[in-house]
Amino acid sequence: xxxxxxxxxRDLLARxxxxxxxxxxxxxxxxxxxxxxxxxxxxxYDVTPINPTLTEIDGIAAYPTLxxxxxxxxxxDVVDVFRKPSEVVGVVNDAIAAGAKxxxxxxGVINDEAIALADRAGLDVVVDRCMKVENARFCGGxxxxxxxxxxITSRRPII
Amino acid sequence: xxxxxxxxxxxxAIHAGTPPDPATGSxxxxxxxxxxxxxxxxxxxxxxxxxxxxxxxxxxxxxxxxAAFEERMASLEGGLGAIAFSSGLAxxxxxxxxxxxxxxxxxCAQNVYGGTVTQLSVTVKRMGIDTTFISAENPDAARAAxxxxxxLLFVETIGNPSGIVADLRAFAALAHEAGIxxxxxxxxxxxxxxxxxxLGADIVLHSATKFINxxxxxxxGVLIESGKFPWGNxxxxxxxxxSPGYHGKVFTETFGEYAFLMRARAEVSRDVGAAMSPMDAWxxxxxxxxxxxxxxxxxxxxRAVVGFLRNRPEVAWVRExxxxxxxxxxxxxxxxxxxxxxxxxxxxxxxxxxxxxxxxVIHPASTTHSQLSDAELRLAGVEPxxxxxxxxxxxxxxxxxxxxxxxxxxxx
Numbered sequence: 001x002x003x004x005x006x007x008x009x010r011d012l013l014a015r016x017x018x019x020x021x022x023x024x025x026x027x028x029x030x031x032x033x034x035x036x037x038x039x040x041x042x043x044x045y046d047v048t049p050i051n052p053t054l055t056e057i058d059g060i061a062a063y064p065t066l067x068x069x070x071x072x073x074x075x076x077d078v079v080d081v082f083r084k085p086s087e088v089v090g091v092v093n094d095a096i097a098a099g100a101k102x103x104x105x106x107x108g109v110i111n112d113e114a115i116a117l118a119d120r121a122g123l124d125v126v127v128d129r130c131m132k133v134e135n136a137r138f139c140g141g142x143x144x145x146x147x148x149x150x151x152i153t154s155r156r157p158i159i
Numbered sequence: 160x161x162x163x164x165x166x167x168x169x170x171x172a173i174h175a176g177t178p179p180d181p182a183t184g185s186x187x188x189x190x191x192x193x194x195x196x197x198x199x200x201x202x203x204x205x206x207x208x209x210x211x212x213x214x215x216x217x218x219x220x221x222x223x224x225x226a227a228f229e230e231r232m233a234s235l236e237g238g239l240g241a242i243a244f245s246s247g248l249a250x251x252x253x254x255x256x257x258x259x260x261x262x263x264x265x266x267c268a269q270n271v272y273g274g275t276v277t278q279l280s281v282t283v284k285r286m287g288i289d290t291t292f293i294s295a296e297n298p299d300a301a302r303a304a305x306x307x308x309x310x311l312l313f314v315e316t317i318g319n320p321s322g323i324v325a326d327l328r329a330f331a332a333l334a335h336e337a338g339i340x341x342x343x344x345x346x347x348x349x350x351x352x353x354x355x356x357x358l359g360a361d362i363v364l365h366s367a368t369k370f371i372n373x374x375x376x377x378x379x380g381v382l383i384e385s386g387k388f389p390w391g392n393x394x395x396x397x398x399x400x401x402s403p404g405y406h407g408k409v410f411t412e413t414f415g416e417y418a419f420l421m422r423a424r425a426e427v428s429r430d431v432g433a434a435m436s437p438m439d440a441w442x443x444x445x446x447x448x449x450x451x452x453x454x455x456x457x458x459x460x461x462r463a464v465v466g467f468l469r470n471r472p473e474v475a476w477v478r479e480x481x482x483x484x485x486x487x488x489x490x491x492x493x494x495x496x497x498x499x500x501x502x503x504x505x506x507x508x509x510x511x512x513x514x515x516x517x518x519x520v521i522h523p524a525s526t527t528h529s530q531l532s533d534a535e536l537r538l539a540g541v542e543p544x545x546x547x548x549x550x551x552x553x554x555x556x557x558x559x560x561x562x563x564x565x566x567x568x569x570x571x
Contacts, residue, residue, distance in 0.1 A: 028209065028406075029401075029406070029407055029408055029409070029413075031412055031413045031415075034210075034211045034413055037206060037211045037212075038206070038211050038212050041202060041203065041206050041211075041212065042206070042212045042213075107415040107416075108415070130415060133415075133417070136213050140181065140213075141212070141213030141214070142213065142240075143176065143226060143227070143230050144213045144214055144215060144221060144223070144226055145213055145221055145226065145240065145420075145421075145424065146221065146225070146226045146229025146230055146233065146240050146241045146242055146243070146420075146424070147230065147233065147239065147240035147417070147420065148175075148230055148233035148234050148238060148239055148240055148241075149230065150234075151178065152166045152170065152171065152174045152175060152178075153174075153178045154174070154178070154179065154186070155178070155179070156178075156179045156181075156184050
């Protein structure tokens with residue numbers, strides 16, 4: 001299912017535990033490193049880089065492929081994708097084969113064929129959104145920077 | 160993004176940005192009168208400084224009470240986010256510095272606040288950024304003024320004090336055609352009467368000192384950005400090339416739709432240092448809770464005052480506001496009649512501000528717009544005899560009684 005409503009994305013983020021990040025970089029200037037580092041240090045998620053050119057990022061062992069990850073760790077709750085749109089149909093096929101439950105296409109990673117493929121295979125799909133930003137929206141991070149979280153509530157936040 | 164249920168304006172004016180305080184459960188927004196925040200660990204500190212996580216470092220960059228005000232303004236204007244400043248002019252300067260540098264160019268409506276004209280034509284010009292002023296009534300003139308180095312088009316929703324309402328849709332269309340953002344000062348209208356982002360504007364500015372505060376108790380400014388402008392279109396190297404202020408980070412690449420807001424806060428506002436104070440942000444939050452109620456009454460009282468002045472023989476002309484509660488009128492006796500009128504008032508306050516609960520009066524040519532030449536005054540829509548009223552929330556009979564006293568002093 002393609003998730004577009006805030007409550008759907010909030011529920012996905014609440015049930016995720018393992019994140020396999022395809023295209024994670026060790027270069028601090030790359031967006032993928034920013035998101036990797038945020039998810040590793042600021043959330044309870046168990047995040048793993050998937051990148052054949054790296055052995056580790058910040059002490060977290062990298063796997064060369066989603067298949068290698070799945071063999072050791074089982075299917076990830078979500079595959080977070082930082083790749084060119086033209087290359088992501090293959091990533092979806094790998095994610096389905098690895099038993100991933102959801103696939104998250106980061107900003108600008110838009111490929112209609114890949115989206116439809118993942119949706120048909122029963123994965124939850126998020127498109128053109130950032131896992132870091134969506135996590136921050138529901139955990140209060142956006143609000144610390146004057147960003148519009150869209151949240152209106154008179155319930156006491158859970159810290 | 161929003162919940163499935165879309166909350167209305169008055170609800171957001173009271174709730175947006177202020178869920179119960181996470182630390183104490185306090186239902187009213189607490190005043191975090193605090194300068195700096197302890198890091199959880201050296202690793203967390205490094206993540207914060209590298210803009211890889213969210214949180215508070217130092218109140219020049221962000222503060223919990225100020226952030227609550229910013230989020231509420233972003234919600235009311237329908238923007239992605241907001242940044243608050245120590246004044247409206249600081250918000251304006253930081254917007255310009257976020258997009259333009261030496262050698263660049265701006266296009267601005269000529270009927271704007273006199274302080275804006277001076278900021279652009281004196282201080283910003285000294286920084287090597289030139290401005291071409293155009294008529295707010297003629298969007299085509301703006302098209303002709305936009306060149307290869309132009310970085311933004313600036314107009315006021317309602318010109319101060321001319322009352323000219325800009326055609327925001329037309330200005331937005333021609334700005335976007337040229338690949339530049341439309342920046343709109345929405346101070347006179349407030350987001351209750353007009354939401355420029357819904358009409359195509361990309362950045363909205365306010366002097367929050369006015370209707371947002373509503374009671375003349377604090378100076379402040381705020382910028383709100385839509386998050387819809389394509390900052391990576393090649394025209395904004397400050398946003399889409401490596402930033403020396405952040406070890407070569409490319410803001411458009413790292414922050415996507417948040418690129419402008421992140422750079423404007425983390426680099427420009429950080430370096431300029433004109434942050435809003437927590438106490439002032441708290442006064443702004445309190446003011447916003449009654450914005451809708453106040454604006455309805457401001458407008459109702461203003462209509463009654465216009466009707467009253469129209470029927471007086473001493474009054475030569477009234478520029479009826481198309482929106483809002485600030486407008487000008489002229490007395491038959493010119494400048495001297497204006498002086499006698501203002502001096503005879505008891506209840507209306509003679510001061511340089513607008514948007515207060517109290518009714519205010521001023522002679523722009525000798526005060527707010529006194530830095531302008533006669534030619535600039537005419538272009539700004541200010542006649543030498545113009546008297547500007549900011550109609551407040553008092554009992555209408557009392558306001559008219561006092562105006563009657565002033566007009567009698569003119570004719571006697």
